[in-house]
Amino acid sequence: MTRDERFENGLTMLRRIDGEAGQKVIDSLADISPELGHQVVAWAFGDIYTRPGLPLRDRQLVTLGALTALGGCEPQLEVHINAALNVGLTPQEIVEVLLHSAVYCGMPRALNATFVAKKVFAERDLLPVTAP
Amino acid sequence: MTRDERFENGLTMLRRIDGEAGQKVIDSLADISPELGHQVVAWAFGDIYTRPGLPLRDRQLVTLGALTALGGCEPQLEVHINAALNVGLTPQEIVEVLLHSAVYCGMPRALNATFVAKKVFAERDLLPVTAP
Amino acid sequence: MTRDERFENGLTMLRRIDGEAGQKVIDSLADISPELGHQVVAWAFGDIYTRPGLPLRDRQLVTLGALTALGGCEPQLEVHINAALNVGLTPQEIVEVLLHSAVYCGMPRALNATFVAKKVFAERDLLPVTAP
Amino acid sequence: MTRDERFENGLTMLRRIDGEAGQKVIDSLADISPELGHQVVAWAFGDIYTRPGLPLRDRQLVTLGALTALGGCEPQLEVHINAALNVGLTPQEIVEVLLHSAVYCGMPRALNATFVAKKVFAERDLLPVTAP
Amino acid sequence: MTRDERFENGLTMLRRIDGEAGQKVIDSLADISPELGHQVVAWAFGDIYTRPGLPLRDRQLVTLGALTALGGCEPQLEVHINAALNVGLTPQEIVEVLLHSAVYCGMPRALNATFVAKKVFAERDLLPVTAP
Amino acid sequence: MTRDERFENGLTMLRRIDGEAGQKVIDSLADISPELGHQVVAWAFGDIYTRPGLPLRDRQLVTLGALTALGGCEPQLEVHINAALNVGLTPQEIVEVLLHSAVYCGMPRALNATFVAKKVFAERDLLPVTAP
Numbered sequence: 001m002t003r004d005e006r007f008e009n010g011l012t013m014l015r016r017i018d019g020e021a022g023q024k025v026i027d028s029l030a031d032i033s034p035e036l037g038h039q040v041v042a043w044a045f046g047d048i049y050t051r052p053g054l055p056l057r058d059r060q061l062v063t064l065g066a067l068t069a070l071g072g073c074e075p076q077l078e079v080h081i082n083a084a085l086n087v088g089l090t091p092q093e094i095v096e097v098l099l100h101s102a103v104y105c106g107m108p109r110a111l112n113a114t115f116v117a118k119k120v121f122a123e124r125d126l127l128p129v130t131a132p
Numbered sequence: 133m134t135r136d137e138r139f140e141n142g143l144t145m146l147r148r149i150d151g152e153a154g155q156k157v158i159d160s161l162a163d164i165s166p167e168l169g170h171q172v173v174a175w176a177f178g179d180i181y182t183r184p185g186l187p188l189r190d191r192q193l194v195t196l197g198a199l200t201a202l203g204g205c206e207p208q209l210e211v212h213i214n215a216a217l218n219v220g221l222t223p224q225e226i227v228e229v230l231l232h233s234a235v236y237c238g239m240p241r242a243l244n245a246t247f248v249a250k251k252v253f254a255e256r257d258l259l260p261v262t263a264p
Numbered sequence: 265m266t267r268d269e270r271f272e273n274g275l276t277m278l279r280r281i282d283g284e285a286g287q288k289v290i291d292s293l294a295d296i297s298p299e300l301g302h303q304v305v306a307w308a309f310g311d312i313y314t315r316p317g318l319p320l321r322d323r324q325l326v327t328l329g330a331l332t333a334l335g336g337c338e339p340q341l342e343v344h345i346n347a348a349l350n351v352g353l354t355p356q357e358i359v360e361v362l363l364h365s366a367v368y369c370g371m372p373r374a375l376n377a378t379f380v381a382k383k384v385f386a387e388r389d390l391l392p393v394t395a396p
Numbered sequence: 397m398t399r400d401e402r403f404e405n406g407l408t409m410l411r412r413i414d415g416e417a418g419q420k421v422i423d424s425l426a427d428i429s430p431e432l433g434h435q436v437v438a439w440a441f442g443d444i445y446t447r448p449g450l451p452l453r454d455r456q457l458v459t460l461g462a463l464t465a466l467g468g469c470e471p472q473l474e475v476h477i478n479a480a481l482n483v484g485l486t487p488q489e490i491v492e493v494l495l496h497s498a499v500y501c502g503m504p505r506a507l508n509a510t511f512v513a514k515k516v517f518a519e520r521d522l523l524p525v526t527a528p
Numbered sequence: 529m530t531r532d533e534r535f536e537n538g539l540t541m542l543r544r545i546d547g548e549a550g551q552k553v554i555d556s557l558a559d560i561s562p563e564l565g566h567q568v569v570a571w572a573f574g575d576i577y578t579r580p581g582l583p584l585r586d587r588q589l590v591t592l593g594a595l596t597a598l599g600g601c602e603p604q605l606e607v608h609i610n611a612a613l614n615v616g617l618t619p620q621e622i623v624e625v626l627l628h629s630a631v632y633c634g635m636p637r638a639l640n641a642t643f644v645a646k647k648v649f650a651e652r653d654l655l656p657v658t659a660p
Numbered sequence: 661m662t663r664d665e666r667f668e669n670g671l672t673m674l675r676r677i678d679g680e681a682g683q684k685v686i687d688s689l690a691d692i693s694p695e696l697g698h699q700v701v702a703w704a705f706g707d708i709y710t711r712p713g714l715p716l717r718d719r720q721l722v723t724l725g726a727l728t729a730l731g732g733c734e735p736q737l738e739v740h741i742n743a744a745l746n747v748g749l750t751p752q753e754i755v756e757v758l759l760h761s762a763v764y765c766g767m768p769r770a771l772n773a774t775f776v777a778k779k780v781f782a783e784r785d786l787l788p789v790t791a792p
Contacts (some may be wrong), residue, residue, distance in 0.1 A: 001662070001663065002661070003661065005470065007150075013261070013655070015205055021285065025152050025639070026155050028646075029639075030270070030656075031646070031655045031656035031657065032385055032623060032642060032643075032645060032646040032649065032655065032656070032657055033161050033623045033626065033627060033642050033657065034646075035143060035623075035627055035711070036626070036630070036638060036639070036642055038633075039627065039630065039707070039708075040635055040639070043235075043286070043703055043707070044235045044635055046587065047699070048231065048232060048234075048235055048699075049232075049704070051231075051695070053225060053227040053228045054225055054229065054232065058193055058225070058229075059216065059232055060188075061190055061193040061194050061197065061198035062193050062196065062229050062233055063197065063232070063235075063236060064194065064197070064599075065193065065194035065195065065196070065197025065199065065201070066197040066200065066201035066233050066236040067198075067236060067239055067636065068198065068633075069197070069198035069201040069202045070236065070237060070599065070636065070637075071202050071334065071335060071336035071599060071600060072335060072336035072599035072600035072637075072640070073236075073599070073636040073637075073640070074637075075636075075639070076236075076636040076639070082143055082552075093190070094184055094185065094276065095296060095297045095299075095300075095341075096185045097186065097301070098181060098195050099180065099183075099191075099297060099299055099300050099303065100181075100186065100191055100194050100195070100251040102180075102303065102502070102535050103175075103176045103180055103195075103302070103502060103503055104195060104198040104199060104202065104205075104208075104502045105198055105202060105501070105502045106334075106498070106499060106500045106501045106502040106505060107304055107308055107340075107499055107500065108331065108334065108337040108339075108340040108500060109336075109337075110300060111293075111300065111304070111333075111339070111340070112336070112337070112339065114293065114296060114297050115292070115296075115298055117296060117297075118292075118295070118296040121296065123193040123631065127295045128294075128296070129295065129297065130296035130298075131298075131582075133266070133267065135265065136265070138749065157507070160511070160514075161402050161507075161510065162524075163410045163514070163523045163524035163525065164510060164511075164513060164514040164517065164523065164524070164525055165494065165510050165513075165525065166527075167315075167491075167495055167527075168494070168498070168506060168507070168510055169727065170490075171311070171495065171498065171503075172503055172507070173310075175307055175311070176503055179303070179307070180303075184297075190503060195681070199504065202467065202502070202504065202505075203467060203730065203731060203732035203733070204467035204468035204502040204505075204508070204732035205467070205505075205508070206506070206682045206732060207504075207508065208503075208504040208507070219479060220673060225692045227692060227695075227696075230693065230696070230721075231695055231696050231699065234634070234696070234699065235634060235635055236634045236635065236636060237731075238630070238631060238632045238633045238634040239631055239632065239633045239699075239700055239704055240632060240730065240733040240736040241730075241732075241733075241735075242696060243685070243689075243696065243700070243735070243736070244732070244733070246689065246692060246696055247688070247692075247694050248555070248687075249692060249693075250691070250692040252430060253692065259692065260690075260691035261691065261692055261693065262696075263695075295567070299429040307447035307499075308499045309442055312495065312496060312498075312512040313496075314484055315492065315495075317488050317489060317492045318489055318493065318496065322457055322489070322493075323472075323496055325454055325457040325458050325461065325497070326457050326458070326460065326493050326496050326497055327461065328458065328461070329457065329458035329459065329461025329462040329465070330462065330464065330465035330497050330501055331459070331465075331500060331502040332462065333461070333462035333463075333465040333466050334465045334500065334501060335598065335599060335600035335601070336599060336600035337500075339449060340500075340599070345631040354451050355553035357449060357450055358562045359453070359560060359563075359564075360447065360449045360450040361450065361454075361458050362561065362564070363444065363447075363561060363564050363567065364444060364445075364450065364455055364458050364459070364561055365458055365462050366444075366564070366567065366766070367439075367440045367459075367766060367767055368459060368462040368463060368466065368469075368472075368766045368767065368768060369462055369765070369766045370598075370762070370763060370764045370765045370766040371468060371567075371568055371604075371763055371764065372571055372595065372598065372603075372604040372764060373598075373600075373601075374417075374593070375553070375557075375564070375568070375604070376601070376603065378557065378560060378561050378564055379560075381560060381561075382559070382560040383557075384562065391559050391560065392558075392560070393559065393560055393561065395529060395562075395563075397530070397531065398529070399529065416642055421771070424775070424778075425771075425774065426788075427778070427787050427789065428755060428774060428775075428777060428778040428781065428787065428788070428789055429755045429759060429774050429777075429789065430716065430791075431579075431755075431759055431791075432755075432758070432759050432762070432771070432774055433769060435575070435576075435759065435762065437768055438770070439575070440767055443571070444566070444567075447563075465770065466731065466768065466769075467731060467732060467764075468731035468732035468769075468772070469731070469769075469772070471768075471770070471771070471772065472711035472767075472768040509724075516694040536745075539692065544675045546705060550675040571763075576759065576762075576763055577760075579756065580759065581752050581753060581756045581791075582753055582756040582757065586718075586721055586753070586757075587760055589718055589721040589722050590721050590723070590724065590725035590757050590761055590765075591721065591724070591725065591760070591762050591764060593722035593723065593724070593725025593726040593729070594725040594726065594728065594729035594761050594765055595725075595729075595764060596726065597725070597726035597730050598728040598729050598764065598765060601764075604764075615729065620713050621713060621714055621718070622715045624711065624721050625714065625718075626713040627708065627711075628661040628708060628709075628714065628719055628722050628723070629722055629726050630708075631703075631723075632707055632723060632727060632730065632733075632736075633726055633730060657749045
């Protein structure tokens with residue numbers, strides 16, 4: 001596969017899971033680091049996300065766990081909470097994921113991630129989230 | 133629910149997903165911080181893990197993402213890679229989870245977690261892991 | 265103790281140390297993750313903070329050290345610098361805590377935390393902080 | 397104060413709170429980075445620890461909170477759990493500090509720090525730790 | 529060297545590499561923690577940055593790697609991306625540094641740092657950054 | 661460039677900078693996650709390290725800053741302190757890099773990295789490191 005084909009592959013995946021939000025991130029890199037944009041698309045979304053063996057819903061569960069634990073990744077959490085909804089996770093499940101993560105990374109990071117979810121859900125008219 | 137009932141609830145869950153490994157961690161806390169042992173069992177496993185709305189397999193995906201990203205949690209990764217196998221994730225899926233996490237937390241943490249998986253899989257006679 | 269009693273216990277403690285700021289955080293969780301709000305109150309403030317053996321002033325010293333070192337916890341630092349004042353730490357002591365933490369987590373995290381303290385102290389009319 | 401006086405100041409403090417353990421760390425830097433050894437002594441212990449306005453017991457509470465939250469600092473936790481005992485914190489208080497920190501940095505880091513405390517307490521014949 | 533001389537030394541270095549941005553940070557500490565301001569200047573810039581054996585350009589490469597990996601240090605990245613330009617790193621090199629760091633700390637932290645670079649480069653009229 | 665060509669490219673680079681140590685890491689992944697081994701070689705060393713615009717010596721400065729700050733990456737620091745020597749950094753410069761990083765990530769992480777350097781330098785008969 002050529003560099004361009006890897007990029008095209010990644011772009012298809014990026015659009016599928018992140019919609020316009022992912023594209024906007026790549027666009028905003030055009031005048032500062034187009035290569036970082038290329039690597040996010042061609043490597044992360046083209047080479048890794050497209051691999052068989054782990055469905056997209058599972059990948060988003062891992063991603064939410066990792067981004068919540070890392071801390072300071074609120075912009076990426078915003079993109080990937082949208083992505084989580086796009087690949088079939090429900091608002092209730094996402095909220096439960098963030099509560100669960102508190103066990104491993106503590107209350108502050110779980111709270112920060114939950115307030116990002118609140119922003120995303122508000123924009124998509126998904127509030128209030130009711131108990132499962 | 134009383135404090136003891138919450139603990140019993142948690143112990144049942146702990147045994148179900150972590151088997152003896154979880155029990156050993158709690159036992160080794162007995163002479164230094166029995167209360168931390170109580171909180172891990174009663175709160176983490178009793179109050180959080182037993183909640184409806186997110187299956188145990190999903191919880192382990194989130195846990196692996198969080199522990200890999202945190203770094204320095206090799207003892208907990210060992211327990212939870214065992215747990216992941218116990219709740220139905222395959223070795224191939226676990227390996228893919230750790231590869232996926234490299235996108236978010238970088239190669240060193242993904243490598244460290246993968247070598248913990250290698251140790252766990254060796255003990256359970258699950259090596260080599262073949263491509264999916 | 266029942267789930268409701270643990271929550272009531274925590275609410276009393278939360279109001280005592282965080283005042284309105286803590287309540288606001290819980291309120292803002294009501295439409296997104298009332299369970300996370302419950303766990304912060306019932307578990308963190310009800311089960312842990314109320315334990316004997318470590319006075320509230322000591323708990324805030326530990327909390328400030330942990331939040332400063334974690335990074336990316338500015339909203340929680342804001343709440344807990346207020347809490348530190350509420351349980352008897354002086355502005356001079358809080359500033360010294362953040363300077364001390366620089367030894368362990370480096371200058372950037374100490375600076376970020378100190379600028380949160382500046383915001384809190386300004387709101388409470390405690391600036392300038394004079395040398396001890 | 398001269399560079400040597402700052403170092404002497406720091407060495408006095410280091411011996412007071414860390415005893416031989418601190419001296420051993422400095423000695424082991426002699427053939428690789430004597431300047432790092434100098435900075436730990438002269439700056440951290442000489443300039444910062446000796447400042448008025450925060451008693452040594454308070455400084456160790458902050459230090460334990462920060463080191464637990466950082467993760468991967470087990471060697472430093474070993475030195476500073478010893479230091480905490482040396483400046484008057486009881487085993488019960490130290491164990492409570494580490495439990496408290498779980499609220500902010502999650503269970504894995506609290507567990508890792510607690511097992512370091514177990515090692516230190518065993519060496520000083522302080523096990524088992526009984527409830528306060 | 530006296531405390532004041534160490535401070536003067538540091539101030540000269542701070543102005544040389546950070547220009548007005550560094551001075552502003554120190555000024556903004558005057559009413560909250562003048563001692564933290566003193567330590568940043570006298571210790572970090574006076575004692576460490578002025579040491580022989582590592583040129584300033586090399587020190588900024590290390591600093592950018594560390595700040596990107598830490599996460600949550602966007603204010604410090606802003607100061608030090610300016611500093612990197614001031615000591616001779618080109619915009620292309622800085623962008624490449626941040627891309628390189630993605631290998632070690634993952635895409636989110638590399639993206640966050642790159643968007644800080646975009647802000648700094650825009651203020652200094654250095655956009656677009658063209659391929660090397 | 662094909663997947664195999666990217667891998668061959670990366671392998672050439674890996675051998676050039678990491679020597680046998682890098683190859684050993686890849687080999688040890690063969691029975692657990694050959695794909696992670698492939699990505700480290702083909703992406704990190706093939707796609708990123710081979711890019712023009714930043715010399716290998718500069719890349720190692722960034723890498724050491726990032727790995728020191730991350731914490732818990734001692735195995736990777738061992739590989740990359742060797743790599744730093746291989747691409748022309750002197751022991752004195754490496755030691756200075758780790759001292760410099762203390763400003764940004766605190767003393768514990770700088771100490772941990774320095775003790776990894778001591779191990780590597782001992783194996784390569786480079787101790788004691790003398791002042792520059």
